[in-house]
Structure formats: structure tokens, C-alpha cells
Amino acid sequence: MEHPSRRLDFVTIDGLLAYGECLARRQPSDDLLLPALPATTADRRRAAEAAVEAVRTFVHRAKTGFEDAAAYRAARTTLFADHCAGDPLVFFAAWNTCLASGELQPLLHIPIKTVSKPTHRRPVAIVPRADLTPQLAEGRIVLDLGDDRFWLLPRDLTGRTLLFTMRHGVSRVESKTHRVGRRLMNRLDPERGFPRADSVGAALARMVGVVAQQLDFLHLSNYLNPRAFLHFISRSPNTEQLLHRVVAALVPDSESRPKPALEPALESSDFGWVTGMEKTLEAEEAARAFGVDVKSAKALLKDPLYCYPGGNSFFDLYVDVIDGLHGVGRANPGKVACLYTHSSTLRALMIYLDARPFHEAFTEFSDYKESQDNVVLLTFEQGRLSGYSTAVGLSERERIAREAWQTVERERRDRVALKPRQVKRLVALVSGGDFAGAGAALKELRVTGNRFGLDVRFVRHGFLGLANNWIEPVTEHHTRGMSSLASSPIGSSRFEDFKDERVQQAAMKHLAPYLNDSVVVVLGGDGSLRGARAIYENFGVQVIGLPGTIDNNIDGTTSLGFHSAVALANQSIESLKATSSAMGSIFFVEVMGAGSGHLALACAYQARAEGLLVNEHPDPDAYIDEIILGTLKRTLGVPNKSHLFVVAERTPHRHHREGGVHGLVDHVAETIAQWPQRQVKADQYPLTLATKATILGHTLRGAPPTPEDKTIAQHLAYETVRRVVEAPETIVGCMVAYRDQGTIATIPLHAVAAKPFNWALFARMHGSEAGD
Template sequence: MDFQREELRFVMVEGLVAYGEAMARRTPPEGATFPPLAAAADRVRTAREAIPKVRAFVDRAQQGCPDAEAYRTARQSLIDEGCGGDLIVFFAAWNAVLAEGGLAPLLRGPIGSVQKPLGRRPVAIVPRTQLTPQLAEGRIVLDLGDDRFWLLPRNLAGRSLLFTMRHGVSRVESKTHRVGCRLANTLESGKGIPKADAVGAALARMVGVVGQQLDFLHLENYLDPKSFKHLISSSPNTRQLFERVAGALISNDQEVQPATVDPALASQDFGWVTGLEKAAEAEEAGRAFGVDAKSAKRLIKNPLYCYPGGNSFFDLYVDVVDGIHRIARSHQGGVASLYTHSSTLRALITYLDPRPFHEAFSEFGEYKEGQDNVVLLAYENGQLSGYSTAVGLSERERTAREAWISVERERAGRVTLRPNQLRQVVALVSGGDFAGAGAALKELRACGDRLGIAVHFVRHGFLGLANNWIEQFTEREMRGMAGVASSPIGSSRFEDFKDEEVQRVVMRNLAPYLENGALVVMGGDGSLRGARVLFEKFGVQVVGLPGTIDDNLAGTTSLGFHSAVALANHSLESLKATSAAMGSVFFVEVMGAGAGHLALACAYQARAEGILVNEHPDPDAYIDQVILGNLKRSMGVPNKSHLFIVAEKTPHRHHPLGGVHGLVDYIAQTIAKWPSARSAQGDYRLTVATKATILGHTLRGAPPTPIDRTLAQHFAYETLHRLVERPESAVGCLLACRVEGAVEAIPLHSITPKPFDWELFSRMHGNINPIRN
């Protein structure tokens, strides 16, 4: 990584050894235990000899480890055999390879359950105004505050529910000191105990103990805190937190389950730096390396930086993620409360974030120890899904506001394009293809011609940038482009773009177009994450346009969505006709990348009898209660169609792949057992066929509807005019627009998933919402 080599060029083996030895000579503070120091003669020479062994360890790790234990064993072997058991030699050799960029492949190495899944089950969060008795009935309802509720299946068989929280204010504060697992820390009496009580009160409200849980729905508290399992770290402050939270969850006359120590909840190991003030740590490192403290922090804050006598944040990340999966597997069917530390929560939030490790770490690199969050985790089908909620609404609002101001200031500072300076634009389409891309490209070119701006196109998205497939189209090539289905310049999914070496190649290819130029990226959330990398990391003047048939970006209508719904409707009407004629039951699967917006729109427009989506808190219950219930009521009605829409990847117990897989067979077998399906003597029944139809990629190549073409032209026009007249209002942003309305700019750093429309879902099922204010 060239940029890292430049930033860390001051890191030398001699300085690392000197710093490690200085830290090892420290006297342990009260309550801390330091690792033993091995005797050694020439650590500088030994560390240089160990550097190739560290590189070899990285090469082997890229081949994969089955679990965290295998990774730990290999790392310990490197210390014992490659570094003679000397922790200072290991510290120097490891961080010397880090400074040259040689450890980066570890972030992509497959380590068992630590690998981020390609898709996650979305958390079913329903606003109070969209919550109906039918949605909440028979389910666990968790109060998240701010009139939002998380719905979970009542039956936890095969599932686990985990509440994870940090200890709060302690005697030695992690805001100012390196605390870690080697210091027996306790809660500070003046602020720490009240903070712990606040966490307990928030959790009690969340699970409904204090009786605030939707009285209008006549719900009982579905969670019994007496059955909770409690797990703590070996640090006294987590035991204290457990005692305060348990006191809030359970009255004094009830027995509390004892807490168990679990190593997965331990904080990071800072080795000989344990107990040191962070400012003094940076100053000591600066002296050893001959730089100022600010420069030294660039090394210390790297997630792969290994502390002398301790480990790195990445090592902690591996242990936490693997350990939480282990805890979840061992508590299936129940609820566990986990009491831990800020570094552990930071690792967990980094894992839950859908972005690659290095991007998520950058986002949460400044995790505030003062944020008392409860991270809610649901485990099913081997995967963790989660949601982090701050304790206290006012604190969450204040934190969000401060973060917004800070990040927006940084975005504005990266805008280098000035008014009337734009001379060239490079445009690409990335990710899954969609209708309307051609209309946007045509308008970019036409508008560019009027403004004297050269417009270049990239074939096949980020892959094309890496291959330098950048070109200008002739007038003949532009003809008819606005009405072309899909993307006339191609698109692709290019996972290798996450590799920093590939990013450097892209920057070399873009360099001729960046002077007085900008890049326009059309695509979904993954493509816009790529655009954000180019903007924040390399300073490329980027504008994003929403293009995805999934329509899963909050605050905007995405190009391609309406065209996909229109094409799907033709197929659905045909299936309804044959279903009515033949008495067949059709399950139609549509795309959506795990989101149910496309499925909901298709189902509502086609007046389907049911819709199975990933967002539903309990798809298995929906299948048994709604789908089979509707069929039982409507089967046998003359000329009645039976149509159900299924979003791809929606999980259920009938097949590991979810969606329509296994669903059709289960429904057919269940229907066959009903008495109404059996023919009486002398009575011949209409044979009911249950069929699956996967529309899949046919919806991506839909002809663009007038809505998508108009919206695409609107986006393209606004993009160029803003880049010319007010670049700060577009650069580093996604341009967003409803079907009818003004174009707004959403900073790339604040793009969020679109909330599922539970009100439309309920309306489709005939539910009347009683919660109108």
C-alpha cells in the first residue's frame, strides 16, 4: 500500500525494538499483570531475521484458517518458533512488515465464521405508526425507543437472542488510558454505578419489564428475564455491570442466574502498555521513532498494529467474532446477556457493518467509549444479524448530530472542484444492471455537449476502470441509447475493487481525466461504497446516481425499479390468468438482494394473496399462518387465482437457500393432507398443481418505462449543472429524488438502507392500523 508506506516510513526495526524495550521496563500499575520478558542479546538482528517468517505467516493465512483457534495457534507458533518466544522481537518484526504494507492481506484472509457473509437477514424494525396487532401477535417485541420496535419470532428454537453491552465509566477510563484485559478495572463510584443503572433501566424497558410495551396491542412480556443466561469478562467492572443490570431486570425476591466468565468478552490485550495514558504512549513512541506524537499515532491506530507484549485490534476482532458465534450456537433457543468492553463492541459493530473490514473500521475507528450502546444480536441459520441502539434518546440524537456536522465538514473539505471549472466527466454503470441507465447516459452526453464538457463512458463499471476501458462515444453510438433496456455501456460486479492494489491501478487510469474533471457512478449500495472510497481516500470528485431494481436506498427512487415492476406485472397477470383457469398455485420469486421492496411493489400491484420477504420477523410462521391460511379459505372457489410473491433468499426451514426453494414441495404436501383436497366417492376434484416461477434476471433487462427515463434525464441534467454551478452541492453525494419532487443531495457517508414499508404490507393483508395519532 503506497499511501501506507509513505505514512509509516518512519517505522524502523531499531525504533520498534527501542520502544518495545522501553514499554517492557514499565512498572505494572495497580491491578495489572504484565507478560514475562524473555532475555535476549541482539533483538534488532533477530527481528530482522524474523521478518521473512512474518511474511510467510501472512502468505499461509491467505489460504484460510478453519476458525479463530487455528489462527491463534499459527500466530503463537510464529512467536515461539519464528521469534524465539521473545515478544519484543515479534513486536518489531510484525510491525515492520505492517509499515511496508505486508500485513494487509490478513484483512481478506478467510478465517472461519469471521468472514463477513455476502448477505444478512435485515432486522425487522417497525415504526409505531406501522405496527399492527397482526404483526406483533405471537412475537417478541423489543422497544428500541423513538417509537420503533424490533420484532422477532416467538419461537426461539434454532435461534439465539443476545443483548451485548459495555461496562460504562470505570476507575481507569479507556477514554484516556490503555486499559485492556490485563488490568482488573472496577466501576467508578460517582459516575460508573449510575451509568450501569441507566443501562439496566434501558434494557428493562427494551424487553418490556417496566410495562411500557405497547399496551394498546394487549401484549404480554414475551421474554422472561429469569431465564436469561449472563456472561461476563474476567474484569471486575463487567461483573459489577451484570449485578446492576440484573437488579433492574429481576426483583430482589427472585433468583438471578449466576454469571459465567467467557474469554470472547475480554478486552484487547495491550501488553506492557496496559495502564498507560494514551497521550504518554504516543509521546514515548514518537521519541523512539524520531517523530512527533501525531505521526506516531498513525502507527498505533492501525487495526493491524500489535502492541508490545499484546495483540492487535484485528486479533481481537477475530476472537470476538468467532467467540460470539460460539456463544450464540451454545445458547440456541434462549436469551443471553453479554457484559463486555468498548473494544469488543467496536469489533462487533465492525463485523455487523456490511462493508469490508477496512472500510467499516475506518467508520467506527473513533468509537466513543462514552456511547453506552446495547447491541442486539439475533442468530439463526449460522448467521448473526444485529442492531445497535444508544441508551437514552437524547444521547443518540446528540451523538448523531455531532457526527453529521463533523463528517459533513470533512466532505466539504474534500471538494476541490470550483464553479465553472468542470471540463470533463467520466461516467460508469456498476453492479447489477437496470433500466434507465441509457437515458441518463444520453442526457449526460447531450447536456455536456451544450456546456462544452467532454463526457467519457466506462465499459463494465469498476472492472472497466481497472482495465482502462474508458472511451468517448460517437454520435452514431449514442443514437437510440435512451430507450435501450439494461445498460448500453455494460456493467459488472467487481469484488476485486476492494483490493487496494486494484484501487491504485484505477487511479492511474483515471488520472488523465481528473484535472477539472469528475466521475459519475450509477449503481446501488455496493457501487456507491466504491464511489465513496475513491472520494474519501483518493480525492476523486465523485457524484453518485441511484440505480438498482432493488430500490433499497433510503431517500430516493432508484432507476430501474419502476421498469422492473412494470415488466413483472405482465408476467404476474399471465400467471394469474392461468392460475384461475387451471386452479394452480403459483409462487413467483423476484430479485431484491435480500430486500423486499421490489417484491412488495409487485405483490401489491398484482393483488397477490401473500408476500414472503426477508424483512418479516418470522417467515416460517407467515408460511404456515398466512399462505396456508389463505389457501385453505380460497381453494375450490371457481376461477380463483392463487398467486404468492417471494423475495429471493428469504430464509425458511424448508430449504437452506430459502426463497421458493423447498417451499413449493412443502405447500403441495400440506395441501394434499387436507380433507377438502381428497375426492369423495363419485366426486372428481380439480387437481391442484403447485408451481414455482423465478423471474430473476428478466426484470433487470426491462425496457425503461417513461417514469425511469424521465427520472434518469432529470438526474443527469442536475448532475452536470450542479458540478458546473455549485460543485459543493453534488461532489461526494448521491443525488436523490422521489418520482415527483426536487433533487436532493445525500452525502455518500450517510447513505442508509430504505426502511421496509410495513404500512403497505399491512394494507395488502387487510389489516387496519389502530395507532393513528
């Protein structure tokens, strides 16, 4: 793992103070309880420099361990009060300076007795319905997991506390996009948050046997009495809102609702002056303060030891949560308690229950998903906190999808035969429709592959080339100038016969020499990636996919060729707009993307087209009549106004069986000619309006690669080689995805999905303002 001091070497006291002081000037609001503005310190920089030594002393002392979390908090409070003069900005600068140098790392391993990870999880008896008899259930608590499975727990709760831990769900200010935390009095989103809260309540009610009395056929009573449950919430209103909806599911016939108690352990993170701020804006402000790119700034903000200005670190939250839940268990022996909390506190709990060390579990759960783990069942006994489940409370659809994904993902990893530093050769091919950027990716595969000692080979014309054994060695000579070539310099093809298993078997004979120590890299769209998945799952070929399609219709990534296609289309569209503005002409520009309107949307939005006709639209005929013709009725005759519409190929409509621009131009021209304002009047000479179609078609596939596409290609190719050499289990059987700010991720080939159409952008196009 990369040492923090190498990836955070941009962090300085001056940068931290500038950043912290900028944030401290944020103004609180009714729902935002920001820390008080600190008093001006005469020389805050010198105070922070002096406090750095005190932080080092604190860390050295911490290595010996703490009796409990209270002792850790007391030592940290003393550090803040005595050595930072109670100035949160001085503490922020000193603490994070030590973080950047790697000197805080020992804190992740210090022994805090009440927070030490459990050595084991309590065994769980899961019984299918067919095996659940009255004799087996006698003297036990029976909990319904759904799917005809039941958990059996000891009936006697003496010396044992059961805890049902739930997170609030979707709130008005979402933690996916904003720093929420305990200082923001957040409330559930009425449209999405309330249904989510209801689903959590229904899951818990089913679990404890309230719903439909699932065990009636066994003549068993409901062992847990929901009316006797204790309830604990945080200060944030959304946890109390969750409580009311869960209680309504647990005790549907009761008019009196229990009064919950506030529990500090259920509070979310303290983000100090960053509370309520958009995460993207936070990262941009940090990048500006330190003079680095956003990705580098995020490396600081995402560290578990990073202390927010005026707040705390995730590690501090982790200590508070785990110690606090132990306290709840000790204070309520023999009882059942419902805990209503937040995603960050539930995430801390999941890290604690994970058998791996803190830093490994933190990495695993760093991207905690909002839809997961809504109910976690815990037991506190013999001074230990154990987890029974971290996957209860999902909707049936979510649970089935999650279990299926986990099963297939296990199978993917089991098929990875390569070990680190074992790969010797790399075979690359381009499949499906061609696209710009393929040359840049291929060249980077060759360059980086050679640097890592790999023998690199290219396959001409994709899967067709595999079937024909068109596999050729590649040298530096072959890839000269390749980065700037349009389309694929090694050819591509649509080879439908590759779906035939006999053709696949023939291709495998040619790949046989490469199966033990090689990786095959497939560049292409969704069909090509399906082919890659087939040879991985059916024949064990160690394969990696790279997304390449001008349609940009693969979810979770930007595909190679998309930006270049948009750039080339824009040149033609701008020329047509100029002509339209000068002559009053009406242009319909057809671009590729049958069944996928992402390219058409990008072209139309960038050009501020007056309309966009795509396959995704539920009623293209109505769109033609209401939007296209309606817009023209309003704008025809406006001086210097262009009239341009973008159409995705083969979009169906009633004016021609082939759809797209076919028949559309004639229909629009004929309709306009009937409008009264277009009728010839005496002593007037009207402007002749030409209605034309321009089909850009395959010119977009052969677009010259833009710098952006070349950059994306190089990032994808470099990370492909590096990861397959160093950690093949993380990338083999996956597609390598390019995301915002240059982030590279991997998506298992079995999880590659179609990108949803951006209806929000489509709606923005159709605002009240007229186009340019």
C-alpha cells in the same frame, strides 16, 4: 489511501526494540497484570531480523485463508514460538517491521470462514404503536424501542440465539485517555459509571417490556422472560458491576442474582506492557524512540495491525471477538444471552456488521465514542451472526440529539455539489471582528490554490463586500508580505444586515458566476460561521469555514488570532506586574471577550494573575468581595508582591451598569481605604497604593501574528484547498478545525458549538499558593 510504507518509513528494528524494551521495564501493580519480563536474548536484533522472513512466510500462507479463527491463531502462535523463540520483543519488532513496509496488508483481506462478513443483515420489522395489534404481535417477540416503535421478531427461538451486547460505560481508568485493556482490573467510576450502567439497564428493561408493562393495553404477555436470560462477562470487574445493575433493572423483585459465566470473547484488547499507560505518554515515548513527531508516531499506534509489545493487535481482537460470539450463539440455541463487555469489543462487532470491507469500516469507527451504542441486539441463526441494532441504550436526550445530527448531516452531504477535481475557483473573505493570522491564511489559500490550478479571489470587508460585489482577483503580487500583517489585510466588518434575506439575495447575484465550480471560504467567529451556514443551506453556495476569533470560543478547535492576542496582552500585563511589584499598585486589566472568558482565562493563567473576573462566573459580586478583596487583604504589604487582576469586558456586577472594570476600581479602592491596617498611624508614613484600570481593548485584535498563529493559519488553509480538490464531500459545508499536535479535523457547520469554559483551569488558578 496512503500506503503504510510511505507514512511509516521511520519505523526500524532498532527503534522498535528500544521502544519495546523501555516499556517492558514497567512494573506491575495490584490491578495491573503486565506480562513477565522476557529473558535477555543474546542478540535480539539479529533474532528479529531473522523473524521478519518468518512473518513474511506467515502472511504468504495466510493469503490462502483459514478454516476458522482457531487455525489463524494456531499459525500465529507457531510463528511466535518457533521463529521468535517465544520472545515477545522479537515478535514485536519483526511483526511491526513488516507492518511498516506494508507487507501485513493482505491480512486485512484473508478469508477466515467464521469471521467472514455477513452478506446481508436480517430484515427488521419496526412497527409504530398505532399499528401494533394483538393479531400482528401474535406468535412474535415484541421489543420496545421507545418513541412508540416496536420490533417484531419470530416467537420461536428454535435454532436461534438472541444476544444483547452491552459495554460497561465509564470506569475509573478511562479508555479515552489510557490504554486499559484486559490486563487492567478496572472498575466503574462511582459518580459517572454507575448512572451510566443504570441507564443501560433501564434501556434493556424497557426494550424487553419490563418497565411499566408498555404493552398491557394490548393484553400481550412479555414474550421474553428476563429470569431465564444467560449472562456472560469478561475478567474485568467493571463488566460484573454492569451485570449487577442491569439485572437489578431486569428482575427488580428478585433477591437472587444469576451467576455469570466468563467468556473469553468478551475480553478487551491486550496492550501488553502499555496497559494502564496514558495515551499521550505512549505516543510521546514512541516519538522519542523513533525520532519523529507525535503525529507520525500515532500513525503507527493507530494501525489496526499494529501489535502492542507483549500484547496483540486490534485485528487479532477482531478475529477473537467475532469467532467467539459465533461460538456463544452455537452453544446456546433457543436462548437469550446478555453479554457484558468493553468498547473495543463492541467496536469490533460494529465493524463486522458494517457492510463495508474491514479497513473502511475500521476507519469509520476508529474514534468510537464512549456514549454511543450501549446495547447491540444480535441474532445467531443458520450459522450466521446478524445485527438488529447498534443504537439502542442511549439516553432519550442522547438518542434525540444523535438522530437529529444524523439527519442534518445527511442533508449537508446532499448539498455538496462539487465532485473531486471539479473546483476551479476559490473566493475567500474575512468577517466579523478582525484577528491576527488572517493574512497568513489568505496567503496560503492563494499559494496552495494556485498550485492546484485554482483561480483565487478575495472579498473586501466580508459579507458586506459580497453584497457590494467587492470581489477581486488575487495574484502573487497582492499577497507579498501578507503573512506577517496584523489583522485582516483585505478588511473585515460586522454586517448585521446580512441576516436579512433580501441582502442575502443581492449577495447571491454577485456570487452567481461562482456557484457551479467554486468554493467560498469564510474566515471568522461564530457569527460569521452562522452566515456561512446560511448561504450553504439556503442558496447552495459551496462554502467552507475557518475559525478566526481572539475569543477562542468555538468548540473543537483553536481559533486564529487567539495566541497572538494572548501574546500581546502578556507584554502589557508583565509590564504592569513589574510596576505593581515596585510601587505596590493594584491593577485591573480589562481584555475583550464579552460573554466569553476564554481569552481572559488564558491571559490570567499565563501571567499568574491573582484573580479573574469573567461573565461565566455565576456570582461576580461574591467573587469581588470574597476572592478579589479577600486576596488583597492577605497580600497587601508583602514586599515586592504584584497585585494584578484580569477582567473580561462587560462582566456584570453591582458597581456599574456597564460592568467590567467600570466602577470596580473605585469600589476596591474605597473598601481598602477602610481597612484598619491601611489607617495612618503616628510616626508612620504608609506607601500610597494606587488602584488603576487598564483597558487593552481592541489593541488585542490588531496584535502582530505570532509564529504559532501563522503556522495554524497555514495548516488550516492548506488542508482546506487540498481536501476541497480531492474530497469535497468531506469538507464542503464544514468548519476546518485545528487541534493538538497539528491535527486537522472538520466539523459540520450545523454542529459548530460554543466552547465550554475551562473551570478546571480556573480552579487551578485559585489554589492555595499566592501568585508570583
